[in-house]
Amino acid sequence: MSDEIDPRTADLGYARVDVDRAERTGDAEVVYGAGKSPEQVIGILRTLHERHPDRAVLATRLDEVALDAVGTALAGATLHPEARAVTLGPLPAPQGTVAIVSAGTSDAPVAAEAALTARVHGAGVVEIGDVGVAGLHRLLSVRDRLADADCLIVVAGMEGALPSVVGGLTGVPLVAVPTSVGYGASFGGLAALLAMLNSCAPGVTVVNIDNGYGAGVFAARVARRAAPR
Template identity: 75%
Template sequence: MTDSPQRNEATEVPSTLDLGYARLDLDRARRTGDAEVIYGAGKSPEVVVELLRSLHEAHPDKVVLATRLSDETRHLVRQSISAARIDEVARTATVGEMPTPRGRVTIVSAGTSDAPVVREALVTTSVFGASVDVINDVGVAGLHRVLGVRDRLSTADCLIVVAGMEGALPSVVGGLTGVPLVAVPTSVGYGASFGGIAALLAMLNSCAPGVTVVNIDNGFGAGVFAARVARRAAPRAVEAARPTESMPSVQAPRS
């Protein structure tokens, strides 16, 4: 195994850590503001533990996230890294202090069967620096449920709407509010749902303008997108709240 950091010439900070079997992108935090995330599926438990440790050592001031962890991997991470926080539903592990949140993301789920995707989105959004509100079980089979939480939808800086089966909820929510919205189709459903393809196609063909869509069960991708939208929205909200007296006056043109 080799350990040969490559340096960013502009900053003199190592940009890559070569572990022999993996090349960690240490410069990603500088470029994007967020550290690299470990995708755990297909990796051995021992590899995930080493990657978590290496990234945490490289970024002690940031929280490090690993997703899609098997039962065996979560067990080994818990045993090997005392500071690790495990979410059994999301199948994630985090190491390091969570950032101070900026902006708010509201996650809306159609049903409780969507919980693993919702939790993955929740953990990811928190790691990427936004606060999270979760509204569960407001699917369109009982439309009064989502209408009853309309005020909570409008206070968010970005919405994540998670639904399986026919995937109609994002269109409904997108028609109730102008808040930026990312839809997540899930593989929940009977028969001809085709493992989430039915919901995916419905969301891609939404009649509500402004609905963006990530891949099936991709709570992680939705969480990253929504957190970045919310983080950038928060400073603008503060700016808009300043007294108008602080703004420079504009002279009307003479007629």
């Protein structure tokens, strides 16, 4: 094995941070906080910020202890409790628009993660909440706002019907996010996931259960490419 230092990676001992990802993909590495100690999250965030001081870096899925620790240790860090996330550094100028459409208040943490992720990855964001299919008139009243976006993120639990309805109302690119919200037969979001995967509305793409981060990255890339150059 070679002892040469790979400039694309920062080896912190407990993590090999991919500091070259922004050069390859246009988006810097993000810290997935679940399962990491607050000290590990702080170390990785600091390393990414030192490499990319001109842009925000993101840590997701942080509990209250980690949020407090990061806020204390890193000057300039911004806490986003609803999204369970932290950003360090300035957000980029927005390009294009992502609309985050969520079914109910219980879906708000996942929707907030998607919205923050899209902003960190360079998109403008519009948030449209509490428009689930149980009150269909609420969705129809914002139909024009759906058509104005470059990409839609549709977040829903329970039976997961909202993306199919939205997909039948507009031809805007759409990524659906099933959440783990619901009663017993929702099986922790599996029912919503299967409903979205089986959507009869064309053009609906689906990420994993509660994966607001993955949806945010996808939508931001669509919006950035759709923005005037």
